[in-house]
Amino acid sequence: MHTLPDTPTPSTCAVGDITVHRIDETPLPPATGPWLLPGATPEVVAGQDWLRPHFAGDDGILHIDSHSFAFAVDGLRVLVDTGNGKERANPAWHNLRTDFPERLTAAGFPPGSVDLVVLTHLHADHVGWNTRKVNDEWVPTFPEARYLTARAEREFWAAYDMEEARRQMFRDSVIPVEQAGLLDLVDVPAEGVHITPSLSLVPAPGHVAVELNSQGDTALITGDCIHHPVQLAHSAIGACVGIDPQQSETTRGERLASLAGTDTLLLGTHFAPPTAGRVVAHGDAYRLRPAPTT
Template identity: 40%
Template sequence: MNELKLGDVTVTRVEEMHGPIMPTEAFFPSMPDEAWQRHESALTPDHLGAGMVHVAMQTWVLRSEGRTILIDTGVGNDKSRPAVEAWDHLGLDYLGALANAGVHPADVDLVVNTHLHVDHVGWNTRLAGDDWVPTFPNATYLMPRADFLFWDPANNDDLAGGVNENVFEDSVAPVRAAGQVQLWEGSHTIDANLRLEAAPGHTPGSSVLKLSSGGDRALFAGDLIHTPLQVMEAGHNSCFCEDPAAAIATRRELLGWAADRNALVLPAHLSGHGALEVQRHGDAFAIKQWAPFSRL
């Protein structure tokens, strides 16, 4: 099962790809080996194997108040990604996966980029001849203003050789040039069910989307966590967090929000069942139960 109903909102999981991505010690430099070992049964085989962290690149498709909304758009095809060989000039059938979920590019009303890292904006655009054009021609793309400014090469001299090299040029700027970008800051209400909120730390503009509909609550958490181990060990960040202290504080605050409201947490990158409920465990957190999505 790749679809569920939360109040009046239908949520569908669409995969771009999944599998091992980085060694544990490289992805989470401060995480002690003992933590991986202690929680190994909860992590293997979906999230950990042979010392490698397993993740998914996926999009959450929301249907709310008559609109089709995509949350994050993966890595994308045909793009020059010199820092990550596995993502360089991909040729994946992501649009076919969307079509299998009943979504065609012209159907999309909103694209939410929770932040502007390489693996969240890739399918914002597609290659048409020699030009990058918006993949979703009728959509408004909601982007956090702080990330738009931070990742713009005109404001950032540090992108060469990093994972976000070329990303603004091929996946952000063409959408802005087409007049389809709406920048927001602080918070942004999408409709009666959905609200974006700033969640800085991982990047300056990192955000989450909160769902409140009927008796259901959900947190579309972007890169708040990359592995379920960060539920139990919330004080440890990935190597990609720009402001480590802020990332930890934001993670603890939002996991607490989710635990206190029985909210489903849907991060961008969890493979396996993809989403989970959390509960407080003393001054930490624990996995309460997994979502009923089929395992990747």
């Protein structure tokens, strides 16, 4: 296990009376951007001045992070996605062995205190700390929590002909949670579903996003519906890991249109700091206007 260099200052933002903590795992290697979002070429990125300096460098290379979000809402202590932390085929995720659990504890959410883990989808970089190894067995990291994910997501992968690397990810990070009886599958209709009065799941391409509402304020945690702010300017830019690019583009465009010009705070699961912002019109598309964090 190692402490990451250039660790960002712990970040929080307010959504009404909810304090949302960003729990950092790691900034991803520069090669991640061209692999993950091949349509975001340096030329495309350079055409969006507002991406610099936070979300891209002067060289046109995207800044991409991996982090989770934790907050207390309606009497529950909630973690959205659990990062990585295991041996993986993708070098960006491989053997990170970060101090993620310690960072979570430092933010006031020790693993044993978490009541609910929301998994926006079942990709390696969103489920890795679901479990930890004890006596050569993978056991739930959050033993007092219910783990939630969309029923459609789990059933999709159950019927999918997975490659070995993905099978291994399910063996070490998903199936042990199921075997412990802690995984709940939720039906998420088009209009979304309330988990608590202030916490909802809303459909996103292939998975779910998380909506918070408190005292008239709203926020949306993207999951992988939007990987990077460059997609606000070019919604057709899709991720290489997407299975239905056309559906992803359509849903992403509809989501951005519904957010544009509103006070809803957008919290990107892979957005580099400052991470939080509001969607505003920019030419014939959109941009992210960063919001203050503490």
